[in-house]
Amino acid sequence: MPKFLGIDCCTRKMNALVLDTDRRSLSPTVSVYYSDLRPQNEIKNGMVPNEDPLVKHSDPLVWADALDTLLGRLTEAGIDLSSIAAISGCAQQHGTVYLSPEFAKNNWISDKTSSLSEAVAPMLTRKSSPIWMDSSTFQQCREIEEAIGGAKTLQQKCGSCAMERFAGPQIRKFYQTESSAYAQTGVIHLVSSFLTSLLTGKSEKIDCCDAAGMNLMDIQTLDWDNELLKATAPGLRTKLPPICGNSHIAGKLHPYFSKYGLREIPVITFTGDNPSSLIGIGGWKPGTYIVALGTSDNFFTASDKPLTDPHGYGHLFLNPAGKYMPLACFKNGSCARESIMQEFNLTWHEFDVDAFDLTPPGNNGNILLPYVTDEITPQAMNVGGIVHEGNSLFKSHKNAASIVRAMVEAQAMTMRLHTTWFGNRVKSMRITGSMSDSLGVCQVLSDVFNTMVERLGHHNAAAQGAAMRAAQATLPDTFSWQAISKLFATPVSSKTITPNKQNVEIYKELILNYAQLEKNITGVDCTIPD
Ligand code: XUL
16 A cells, blocks of 8 residues: 655745555645744744845754654654655755765764754754855855856856855855865755755765756756866865766665654655656646745746756756756745735735735736845845835835735736746646635736646645655656656646636736836846737
8 A cells, every 4th residue: 555755845844745646645734844943043934043134044953853853743643654655855945954074974873863953963064054045145156157157158057057045156155154164074965865864864865856956067967067066166076975867766764763653665865846846736747837836936847948048047957757847936935925914914814815806906007026035036136125116005005905916916927027938838837835725826827827727636746746756766667757647636627717818918018017117126128928
């Protein structure tokens, strides 16, 4: 009776669910918020508080504690972990964990180990881990681009221009600012490979789909690129684990986990949260466009072609089912929506229903830029707060409903404007993430893109994709990508949303004004879609 466990290490919490292939059922998602594991002065919104607004780090020991707590909570929830046949997972992309050479010696979990964090703590050469929200490496990005012969050359090599949040520039900053700690570092992991290593008790390989978000891997050969390594930091090759291909079985689960009832089952190398969502939502073959509404909003698809963004904001990642996965990441996702809900003390009903009932589509022409924090796509630094046109509606902050609508419409319009490089017109879109429950948000996306929006019966595509990858890797003949997708990633027809023709016309006009406002503030001139 095969059951598969999928784990997702998000920005603010860790989720897990169990997929039962016989019953074709999913367990409820069990979660652990990092802020429940540490006091507020140590972890807030999944990060270690820092005075510099550009520096965003987390604590790798919190991820280790979250893994222990999560497995404990699964058993408390009545899930029998002894029947699990294999485990995989995914994690927020780009974050890095720095460890001593001891970590590669593979004997750091013993019979006496009482927690994973206790086992790992003595081996950390850097107490905190820079994560995807960090934008403090502007200088290192320019240095790397210059050493490689420019941003375009870099993009051709590894699929992305130098990005502040990517592992390469972050490693370079660590080398420049803490050179002796860098010298003491024997292994540098991504969050995904760090978690795989915790499960097997040995330093594991890095999944190629996640390695594509480092500015270090050659996107064609799927190996570390010597020039990129050299441009980043000395001696880097010896510190990076090898890269492995898709569906890689790392090894057996360490006996430490028998305390949760788990057997020594196969552990499939974790990947990034976005590649995992691509699988979890059934987007493994080209033709379906995915919008994942998480802390950040991400737009991606499976592609046979190595598409790159001519403006340089987007990325070429890899599809766990083979070939490519172009992606555009909008940093101001749920973090921006939730900051408005908090500012106006709105309930979910006030956000999702009242805001859209009380205001007309197009918001009477009132627009804003959705930047509560620095933006990645398009790059907008030091914008500080929601940028608007000096409109009194926004200044007075009296009209919460109008601001909610303006935020949601702006997020959809900027996504439309900055994904034209994906080529084809978006004929159908699948939405996942907690905000995919919002009818208001999904209708605006459907109208702005003039496309049908499909949704699954749940919104945890990343954790579900992890469990599906575990099934595919261990029983590939039974669970081909097609078979496992058909079983678990078929949209629910009653949840489908179709575009409203009148609204589509309204947004065709409004997007012109939005593009102009965005250009005024960011200086970015983008192609207006047809
Ligand atoms: C993608 C990105 C984020 C993180 C966190 O490039 O930076 O989506 O993966 O979810």
